[in-house]
Amino acid sequence: MNFTIQNVLIPVTDSYTTTNIQVVNGKIAAIATNLDVIGQAIDGTNKLLLPGFFNAHTHSSEMWLRGMVSMYPLELWLAELYDFAPLDVEKVYLSALGTAAETLLSGGTSVVDHLVLIPGQELETIATAVRAYKEVGIRAFIAPLIQDESLIAGMPSGGSQPRQESYFRSTGETLAIIEEAVQQFHCPEGGVNILVAPTGIQLCTDALFTGCIELSNRYNLCRHSHLLETKAQEKLAQEKYGCTAVAHLEEIGYLSDRTSLAHCVWLTDNDINILARTKSTVVHNPLSNLRLGSGIAPVLKYLQAGVNVTFGCDGASSNDSQDLLEAIKIGSILHNITDFDYQNWITPRKAIEMAALGGATGLNIANQLGSLEVGKAADLVMYDLTNLSLLPRTDPIGLLVLGRTTNAVHSAWVKGREIVSNGQLTTLNVDELKQELFQRSQWENKGQSPNAKKIEPHYRKVMDLSN
Amino acid sequence: MNFTIQNVLIPVTDSYTTTNIQVVNGKIAAIATNLDVIGQAIDGTNKLLLPGFFNAHTHSSEMWLRGMVSMYPLELWLAELYDFAPLDVEKVYLSALGTAAETLLSGGTSVVDHLVLIPGQELETIATAVRAYKEVGIRAFIAPLIQDESLIAGMPSGGSQPRQESYFRSTGETLAIIEEAVQQFHCPEGGVNILVAPTGIQLCTDALFTGCIELSNRYNLCRHSHLLETKAQEKLAQEKYGCTAVAHLEEIGYLSDRTSLAHCVWLTDNDINILARTKSTVVHNPLSNLRLGSGIAPVLKYLQAGVNVTFGCDGASSNDSQDLLEAIKIGSILHNITDFDYQNWITPRKAIEMAALGGATGLNIANQLGSLEVGKAADLVMYDLTNLSLLPRTDPIGLLVLGRTTNAVHSAWVKGREIVSNGQLTTLNVDELKQELFQRSQWENKGQSPNAKKIEPHYRKVMDLSN
Numbered sequence: 001m002n003f004t005i006q007n008v009l010i011p012v013t014d015s016y017t018t019t020n021i022q023v024v025n026g027k028i029a030a031i032a033t034n035l036d037v038i039g040q041a042i043d044g045t046n047k048l049l050l051p052g053f054f055n056a057h058t059h060s061s062e063m064w065l066r067g068m069v070s071m072y073p074l075e076l077w078l079a080e081l082y083d084f085a086p087l088d089v090e091k092v093y094l095s096a097l098g099t100a101a102e103t104l105l106s107g108g109t110s111v112v113d114h115l116v117l118i119p120g121q122e123l124e125t126i127a128t129a130v131r132a133y134k135e136v137g138i139r140a141f142i143a144p145l146i147q148d149e150s151l152i153a154g155m156p157s158g159g160s161q162p163r164q165e166s167y168f169r170s171t172g173e174t175l176a177i178i179e180e181a182v183q184q185f186h187c188p189e190g191g192v193n194i195l196v197a198p199t200g201i202q203l204c205t206d207a208l209f210t211g212c213i214e215l216s217n218r219y220n221l222c223r224h225s226h227l228l229e230t231k232a233q234e235k236l237a238q239e240k241y242g243c244t245a246v247a248h249l250e251e252i253g254y255l256s257d258r259t260s261l262a263h264c265v266w267l268t269d270n271d272i273n274i275l276a277r278t279k280s281t282v283v284h285n286p287l288s289n290l291r292l293g294s295g296i297a298p299v300l301k302y303l304q305a306g307v308n309v310t311f312g313c314d315g316a317s318s319n320d321s322q323d324l325l326e327a328i329k330i331g332s333i334l335h336n337i338t339d340f341d342y343q344n345w346i347t348p349r350k351a352i353e354m355a356a357l358g359g360a361t362g363l364n365i366a367n368q369l370g371s372l373e374v375g376k377a378a379d380l381v382m383y384d385l386t387n388l389s390l391l392p393r394t395d396p397i398g399l400l401v402l403g404r405t406t407n408a409v410h411s412a413w414v415k416g417r418e419i420v421s422n423g424q425l426t427t428l429n430v431d432e433l434k435q436e437l438f439q440r441s442q443w444e445n446k447g448q449s450p451n452a453k454k455i456e457p458h459y460r461k462v463m464d465l466s467n
Numbered sequence: 468m469n470f471t472i473q474n475v476l477i478p479v480t481d482s483y484t485t486t487n488i489q490v491v492n493g494k495i496a497a498i499a500t501n502l503d504v505i506g507q508a509i510d511g512t513n514k515l516l517l518p519g520f521f522n523a524h525t526h527s528s529e530m531w532l533r534g535m536v537s538m539y540p541l542e543l544w545l546a547e548l549y550d551f552a553p554l555d556v557e558k559v560y561l562s563a564l565g566t567a568a569e570t571l572l573s574g575g576t577s578v579v580d581h582l583v584l585i586p587g588q589e590l591e592t593i594a595t596a597v598r599a600y601k602e603v604g605i606r607a608f609i610a611p612l613i614q615d616e617s618l619i620a621g622m623p624s625g626g627s628q629p630r631q632e633s634y635f636r637s638t639g640e641t642l643a644i645i646e647e648a649v650q651q652f653h654c655p656e657g658g659v660n661i662l663v664a665p666t667g668i669q670l671c672t673d674a675l676f677t678g679c680i681e682l683s684n685r686y687n688l689c690r691h692s693h694l695l696e697t698k699a700q701e702k703l704a705q706e707k708y709g710c711t712a713v714a715h716l717e718e719i720g721y722l723s724d725r726t727s728l729a730h731c732v733w734l735t736d737n738d739i740n741i742l743a744r745t746k747s748t749v750v751h752n753p754l755s756n757l758r759l760g761s762g763i764a765p766v767l768k769y770l771q772a773g774v775n776v777t778f779g780c781d782g783a784s785s786n787d788s789q790d791l792l793e794a795i796k797i798g799s800i801l802h803n804i805t806d807f808d809y810q811n812w813i814t815p816r817k818a819i820e821m822a823a824l825g826g827a828t829g830l831n832i833a834n835q836l837g838s839l840e841v842g843k844a845a846d847l848v849m850y851d852l853t854n855l856s857l858l859p860r861t862d863p864i865g866l867l868v869l870g871r872t873t874n875a876v877h878s879a880w881v882k883g884r885e886i887v888s889n890g891q892l893t894t895l896n897v898d899e900l901k902q903e904l905f906q907r908s909q910w911e912n913k914g915q916s917p918n919a920k921k922i923e924p925h926y927r928k929v930m931d932l933s934n
Contacts, residue, residue, distance in 0.1 A: 009910065016910060063859065064859055064861075065861060066859075066861060066865075066866060066869070066870060067815075067857075067861045067862050067863075067864075067865030067866030067867075067868075067869055067870055068861035068862045068865055071803070071809055071812040071813070071814055072809055073807075073809050076809070098855070098858075101855065102855070102856070231807070287800070289804070290797070290800040290801055290803055290804060291800045291803065291869065292803065293803030293804050293806075293807065293809060293812065294804070295804050296804060316870075319869070319870075319871075320865070320866065320869040320870045321856065321869075321870045321871035323871040323873075326793075326871050330757075330797065333754070333757040333758045334757055336538070336757055336758065336759065336760030337756070337757060337760055337761070337762050337763060339760075340540075340698070340760065340930060340932060341932050341933070342538055342539055342540050342543070342760060345538040345760065346538070347538055348534075385910070386901060386905060388565070388568065388569070388897060388900070388901055388904075389569070389788065390534075391565075391901055391904040391905055391908070392530065392531055392533075392904040392905070392907065392908035393904075393905060393908035393909050393910045393911075394531075394532060394533060394534045394535035394908065394910070394911065395534050395535045395910070395911065395913075396534075396910055397534075398533075398534030398535055398787070399533065399534030399787065400534075401534075402533070402534055402758065402786070402787040402788075403533060403534055403783075403786075403787045403788045404786075404788030404790040404793050406790075406873045406874060407873060407874070430855060433855070434853060434855055434858055437855075437858040437859040437860075438853060438858055438859070438860060440859060441858070441859035441860035441861065442860050443476065443483060443852070443860045443861070443862070443863055444860075444861065444862065446862075463807060465807060465808050466808070
């Protein structure tokens with residue numbers, strides 16, 4: 001539907017201006033102070049318009065366990081997650097709706113869902129997420145999480161024990177599922193994209209990576225993985241390859257300008273140069289990195305080296321929210337403690353650019369999305385600047401990024417379709433969703449998981465923790 | 468007013484229970500599953516009841532500049548703040564209302580306002596804050612920010628230049644103002660407390676500290692200061708005293724079980740032992756410490772040494788919000804990256820205890836506040852667990868602390884008086900407040916402040932930053 005936003009504040013270089021914006025056929029058709037109303041007239045008075053942000057890494061179904069997993073580092077956290085996470089297709093559907101809703105209500109119009117697949121129901125899981133995201137209308141980048149090694153392989157052995165247990169599904173079968181999903185669901189024009197998404201070096205063979213590269217090349221798919229989230233993974237890469245994980249991924253040809261890599265906490269300076277050279281994108285998940293004690297990703301170094309960086313919430317069990325503005329705030333200010341020279345710090349305007357254009361760049365669509373430019377898709381978010389959390393009036397982007405907004409998203413559009421209006425989702429009955437989430441869960445305080453308990457002694461040993 | 472909350476969830480050891488709570492004459496009179504209704508019956512179904520938290524360090528009037536001050540370390544940030552912060556009494560009033568509102572809507576029932584005083588209108592400033600907090604009904608700990616050295620003294624000299632400019636008000640006059648404020652306003656029973664609050668070693672002489680100690684002893688007042696927020700202050704202490712700031716404050720007798728110290732980022736292990744020995748309290752302000760690049764306070768070390776730690780938002784220009792739940796979340800998970808041993812990490816339950824009982828302990832009133840116990844004051848907050856941000860149902864406290872709640876506070880009481888009801892403040896017209904904040908401000912993107920520009924070369928030199 002066509003529309004014209006009138007008298008809305010938008011950022012211009014080092015300042016703001018009040019202007020009008022025409023949206024025609026899902027694209028920004030004009031931005032100027034004097035414009036005729038085309039289609040619906042929308043009042044932008046006392047509102048700020050920005051390009052929609054990207055929630056560039058999450059796992060939607062983790063919503064079912066948020067707030068519950070113990071205070072553990074990734075490796076033990078994952079073991080507990082597996083113990084407590086029996087999924088069904090209906091749950092996948094509801095948590096995708098919830099993830100979309102929270103993303104939209106915190107400034108995001110695109111989500112990269114590194115989707116956990118139900119064993120034996122892989123295509124159904126993907127179909128379900130596709131259905132949920134299409135219903136809500138958020139732009140979806142579904143990255144089915146695949147691996148071909150079992151969980152125990154993800155920990156460094158410390159040289160002391162065999163690491164291999166066979167995985168229940170072969171590499172070839174896994175790749176066949178992804179290819180089938182691409183053929184059924186990959187439709188960028190319709191707002192649904194499938195990515196190849198081997199979970200990371202810790203649980204994938206080179207055969208799986210190579211198969212994903214082939215699919216990516218054949219179908220023009222983006223690539224998405226975890227990379228060096230923890231110190232344990234850094235150790236593991238050395239055990240597995242005798243070099244850094246980044247050097248290995250470059251060697252096998254996985255890194256590219258359509259490759260986005262979640263976390264990137266434990267990289268060397270040389271690794272950083274490789275990311276810059278290959279035009280790979282770092283997805284920074286600051287809340288998750290803190291919650292799991294993974295460390296601080298060297299984001300200021302990435303920016304200085306010219307590496308594209310954007311933000312993700314990560315799954316809601318390691319965050320434990322899907323508030324993109326929170327990820328942007330913490331992902332900006334966290335790095336001030338890593339460099340005494342404040343001239344290198346991320347400004348609120350830079351943060352906004354990373355969240356919007358940086359996200360689009362990581363998915364190789366910066367020519368179509370990520371900024372307020374004529375010709376780009378109308379993935380837009382309008383913030384109500386009369387919200388208490390955005391008052392008194394000072395610098396609107398400063399308030400948005402450094403403050404803690406609640407209910408500040410007034411409207412959101414994806415490809416010109418209004419998904420949020422007056423703070424409410426237009427495509428989803430949130431009360432019904434809440435009832436479903438409520439009914440399928442219970443308040444509880446689970447004890448330690450058997451799996452985490454089982455692998456804890458080994459973890460403590462290889463990570464040099466006292467007993 | 469007396470009331471009885473029915474069927475509300477409360478935490479018990481490692482679990483939860485559904486119970487009833489009677490509040491009589493402002494105190495918790497009974498907690499049990501079978502209780503008669505005394506006074507008003509309040510439905511606690513699907514709600515979680517917790518003791519109110521303490522926003523244990525803030526500067527309310529900074530609300531006027533939130534979102535606007537440049538990305539600077541404290542010393543330059545402060546210079547910019549001074550340039551851009553012309554205050555008047557009406558602004559003090561409105562920002563105190565706003566600070567109270569945001570604190571209440573994020574779980575706080577007490578606020579420690581390290582109140583910036585308008586020069587020449589010091590008592591009026593204090594009277595205004597008292598009026599605002601009494602109107603809203605939040606429990607107020609007003610700590611008038613005093614100093615007797617000028618701003619330039621707050622930077623280490625690096626041995627190169629004289630540091631002294633005389634301050635516009637004498638030490639004696641400053642102390643007289645505080646004593647007058649105590650006599651006029653200090654009334655713990657009425658919910659208003661005055662603290663002695665020399666800003667910190669960077670801008671105060673020993674004469675001011677000693678005068679504050681005398682007032683504290685004479686009137687039984689708590690003591691509140693900044694302490695070693697930045698590396699520059701650590702350098703300054705060595706220049707000024709030839710020992711650490713903590714060693715000096717112990718020597719002059721400032722540290723005690725009613726002394727709370729904001730920030731505490733740059734302490735030695737010996738300093739930490741001094742805080743433990745003197746029973747001093749650390750107020751952790753994680754957002755501000757990140758925003759200003761101050762560093763990570765060694766909170767896990769404090770807890771291990773037995774030092775009481777609680778949370779503050781700090782002023783809204785260095786945060787830039789007054790969301791206490793955000794401070795509690797980040798103040799908990801931030802420390803996971805400082806210690807690989809996850810067994811030392813702060814759990815959500817521990818965080819809640821720090822925010823409630825820890826706050827009360829820091830103000831020497833742990834016998835009256837900070838936990839759900841019969842006989843304690845009814846400073847209570849009830850959270851709506853059917854809020855989307857708290858669903859699906861898992862561990863309620865885990866969701867509250869690790870999630871990112873929006874609008875989750877259903878009700879709040881201070882001394883049994885209902886201040887928040889069904890998510891709305893009962894004592895404040897927030898729409899009117901918003902209008903006032905809106906009308907007295909404008910959207911702007913201020914350039915660099917003259918003062919910050921003036922002192923920047925010296926700052927870069929003493930902090931060994933390249934030019």
